[in-house]
Amino acid sequence: MADPKGFMTTPRQDWPRRPVEERVRDWDEVYAPGALLPIVSKQADRCMDCGVPFCHDACPLGNLIPEWNDLVSREDWRAASDRLHATNNFPEFTGRLCPAPCEAGCVLAINQPAVTIKNVEVAIADRAWAEGFAPPNPPDRLSGKTVAVIGSGPTGLAAAQQLTRAGHTVAVYEKDDRIGGLMRYGIPAFKMEKHHLDRRIEQMIAEGTRFRTGTAVGRDVGAAELRARYDAVVIATGATAWRELPVPGRELAGIHQAMEYLPLANRVCEGDLEVSPMSAAGLHVVIVGGGDTGADCLGTAVREGAASVTQLDIYAQPGADRDEDTDPWPTYPKIYRLSAAHEEARDLRSAPAADADARLFAASTLRFTGDEDGRVRSLHLVEVDARRRPVAGSGRELPVDLVLLALGFSGPDRADGLVDQLGLTLEPRGTIARDRDFATNVPGVFAAGDAARGQSLIVWAIAEGRAVAAAVDRRLSGGSRLPAPISPYDRPMSV
Structure with a gap:
């Protein structure tokens, strides 16, 4: 001290x-x-x-x-x-x-x-x-064991680095053309510039980790084939199955998922595109969902030059101070926070129909209506109480040209066939089932991160990667000196 x-x-x-x-x-x-x-x-x-x-x-x-x-x-x-x-x-x-x-x-x-x-x-x-305090740290000797890590988000990268440093030969499979998962194409550059990610990847390559981009396991390479090729497989694909909004008018053109929109803006920053084909420039934008992904869409739309941007949050506006009854110290409190994106929207008056920081709280979407060409033109909403019941006489209509759905994720996307080809058991909520050692029902296959835990924070993702690496190392080596900061059943502190 x-x-x-x-x-x-x-x-x-x-x-x-x-x-x-x-x-x-x-x-x-x-x-x-x-x-x-x-x-x-x-x-x-x-x-x-x-x-x-x-x-x-x-x-x-x-x-x-x-x-x-x-x-x-x-x-x-x-x-x-x-x-x-x-x-x-x-x-x-x-x-x-x-x-x-x-x-x-x-x-x-x-x-x-x-x-x-x-x-x-x-x-x-x-x-x-x-x-220069973070040089590559390659292993002194190799174990002769091989591990495939599927997914290159924070969980996959943490698991791969730990296992590589333990002496195993690790290959990371990523379906996109660049490494990084959500950090690469889901997180806007104004929150984290990508050179931070590139630098760590270069470190991992120098340590011996191998990367296979543009390879969707289950589609480009069979999941069973991959399992047969490696001594262990770690599934760290994240929770990429986005939640839908089943209301009338959802089929109209101009309504997209946030993770259809954000990667295109990131590709512009990467130099792949000159202009995003889903750019918000000159458009009235409404974001449905009050979380961090919605705020990322907000900051992106502001930078693209949207005519207006409004973010809908179904929860009531929280207070400025911790509620000691519902969120006592030291739990993470639900309080009013002003992100950089909300600060920008407030100062630029980006949402004249909303509150000062572009958010409409306690707002629930009822339906969308469109024009004769089938494009969305209006969003109809209603104010709701604490139990999400409509408040009589509170209906509103917002003009909109682009709707972005940021409602969270339910589990791994099964479209590539990975889950079904391996015959993995799923939990009722759609995440991959595993035991206390992060092992799935398929011998030699482990699951970690959002794919098994469900949507969570980056610190939990990295902790899962470190913990699953220790579990895999124990299986391959008979013991492990790698740290395991959490178990699969640990959860954030709560009342």
């Missing part, structure tokens, strides 16, 4: 964002370059080095947060990087994309603003790359 009074003398200060008018004209990350390092050491001083650090339990990775806070406050960046990478393969991803449940569990957050744990984390990760 470098400064015993830091939490009393230093107020919380977050990494400042670039001005809205500047950042919406490009796809660069929203944060001001170089503005974090001057403040981060003093922010790390606010950590109280608690006797029982609940931030550990709030983070499924078990990050050693007080330890690397202390090291950053002393500006010992190499040691801080070592402690951070001891529990997290990809801190530059989580430091940008995780909603930071660790901060909700910070003891200081009982009666003060929490330590800026997420900012400290990303500062360490970026400094590690800048100073």
